Amino acid sequence: MPSAPFVSQGHAAGRYTAQVRVLPAASATKYQSLVFSTKLPIGALIGQFHTLRASESPGPVYLMKRQEDGWRFGIVRADGNLDAELEPALCQRCHADARSDSLFGLPLSELPDSDAGN
Numbered sequence: 706m707p708s709a710p711f712v713s714q715g716h717a718a719g720r721y722t723a724q725v726r727v728l729p730a731a732s733a734t735k736y737q738s739l740v741f742s743t744k745l746p747i748g749a750l751i752g753q754f755h756t757l758r759a760s761e762s763p764g765p766v767y768l769m770k771r772q773e774d775g776w777r778f779g780i781v782r783a784d785g786n787l788d789a790e791l792e793p794a795l796c797q798r799c800h801a802d803a804r805s806d807s808l809f810g811l812p813l814s815e816l817p818d819s820d821a822g823n
């Protein structure tokens with residue numbers, strides 16, 4: 706199940722709506738209730754799917770895959786090709802400041818049992 710759509714704060718300066726999908730299911734559950742000490746297991750795969758807010762056309766998919774020695778980053782562009790220009794160090798640097806395990810998690814208003822939504 707993808708998350709409810711939200712405006713991405715982290716990628717492309719607010720130009721994208723985003724939805725997140727996580728595999729396997731056990732990792733998805735952990736991701737949904739991310740707290741400071743959350744760590745996803747090796748093999749966990751996270752995709753953040755983007756849509757351009759202005760045109761509603763599909764944008765890139767940003768990927769993170771958990772390996773033994775940390776996260777791998779990738780982008781599938783809207784045209785279906787892998788992004789050969791990707792600079793994983795850029796992804797990594799910003800994500801290193803994230804809440805837990807280089808993960809930001811969903812906005813509070815999108816969490817299943819949150820009463821912070823509207």
Ligand code: HEC
Nearest residue numbers: 713714715716753767768769778779795796799808809810
């Ligand atoms: C300037 C900071 C920044 C950079 C650079 C960045 N991200 Fe993110 N990323 C975020 C933030 C903040 C979120 C939380 C959701 C949102 O606002 O988009 C996020 C969410 C994600 C998620 C969902 C998992 C999570 O952390 O909750 C994935 C997957 C992801 N980013 C992949 C990437 C990839 C791949 C790159 C490099 C191409 C990248 N990110 C570069 C800030 C960044």
